[in-house]
Amino acid sequence: MKIRAIIADDEPYLAAHLASMIRAAWPAVEIADVVHDGHAAVEAVARLRPDLAFLDVRMPGLNGIEVGWRATGTHVVFVTAYDEYAVAAFELGAIDYLLKPLTEERLTRTINRLKPYFCFSCPRQRHQAVDFPRLLRVVSSGGNEHFFIRPMDVLFFQTAGNYLLVEGRDRRGMMRSSLSELRSQLDPCQFVQIHRGTLVNIDAVDCVRRQGHGAVVTLFEKNVELRVSRQFAHRMLSRAVLGDVRQ
Structure with a gap:
C-alpha cells in the first residue's frame, strides 16, 4: 500500500528536487500533489487526505505553520531555510524540522522516524486521530530538576x-508511572513492549536477533542491547521480517 504525500514549497525547482529525493529514499511514498502556496496546500490536504505533508514555512498566502495547524490527521515535516520556526513547528506536532539545503543522510533519518507511523500490522487505523502526548515531563537522574522530552526522542x-x-537520546531521567499506564498513552506503532519491564522506541532499533528462547535488540545509539523476553520475541522477529527493523 502506498503512503500518500504532498509537498508545499514556493520554489518549484526545490519542490521537484525534494520529490525526487523522497521517491528515491522511500519508494513506498506516492507524491500525490506538489503546490506552491499555503492556500493550495490547505486545499490539497482537504482534497487528498494525505498521510504526509512536507511543508516549507515561508510561502505566499498562508505560511507553513498555519497550514500545519489545519492538516489534521496528516503527519507534517517542515523543510525550510529558516531555523527560527522550529519551536512553533514542534508545538503543532511536527514529526521533524529539516533545514535546507537538505542532504540524503538527513532525509533518511527523517524517514526512519516516519516509518513507525506506517506500520500496517499495527491495529491503529492510519487516519484515526489519536491525541498522543507531544511532551513528557521527566525528573533528572539526580532528582533536582524537571525537564520535558518528546516521546520520539x-x-x-x-x-x-x-x-x-x-533513556533519551541526549538525557536520562525518571518518571513516576507504571509501564502499562505509560504504554496506554503512547503511539503503539512507535513504542513496542519487548519485556515485562521494557518499552522500546521502534525507530531506535537497529537490528533484532534470536537468542535462546527470546531475542536481543540493538539500538542505533549508545551501543545499547536490550533483552526481548520469550513472550514478545515472536512479535519483534516478525517486524524484522516485515522490514520495520533489521535482522
Whole structure:
C-alpha cells in the first residue's frame, strides 16, 4: 500500500528536487500533489487526505505553520531555510524540522522516524486521530530538576521500582508511572513492549536477533542491547521480517 504525500514549497525547482529525493529514499511514498502556496496546500490536504505533508514555512498566502495547524490527521515535516520556526513547528506536532539545503543522510533519518507511523500490522487505523502526548515531563537522574522530552526522542523506558527510567537520546531521567499506564498513552506503532519491564522506541532499533528462547535488540545509539523476553520475541522477529527493523 502506498503512503500518500504532498509537498508545499514556493520554489518549484526545490519542490521537484525534494520529490525526487523522497521517491528515491522511500519508494513506498506516492507524491500525490506538489503546490506552491499555503492556500493550495490547505486545499490539497482537504482534497487528498494525505498521510504526509512536507511543508516549507515561508510561502505566499498562508505560511507553513498555519497550514500545519489545519492538516489534521496528516503527519507534517517542515523543510525550510529558516531555523527560527522550529519551536512553533514542534508545538503543532511536527514529526521533524529539516533545514535546507537538505542532504540524503538527513532525509533518511527523517524517514526512519516516519516509518513507525506506517506500520500496517499495527491495529491503529492510519487516519484515526489519536491525541498522543507531544511532551513528557521527566525528573533528572539526580532528582533536582524537571525537564520535558518528546516521546520520539526517547530510546526506551524501563521499570525501576515505582519509577520508570527514561533513556533519551541526549538525557536520562525518571518518571513516576507504571509501564502499562505509560504504554496506554503512547503511539503503539512507535513504542513496542519487548519485556515485562521494557518499552522500546521502534525507530531506535537497529537490528533484532534470536537468542535462546527470546531475542536481543540493538539500538542505533549508545551501543545499547536490550533483552526481548520469550513472550514478545515472536512479535519483534516478525517486524524484522516485515522490514520495520533489521535482522
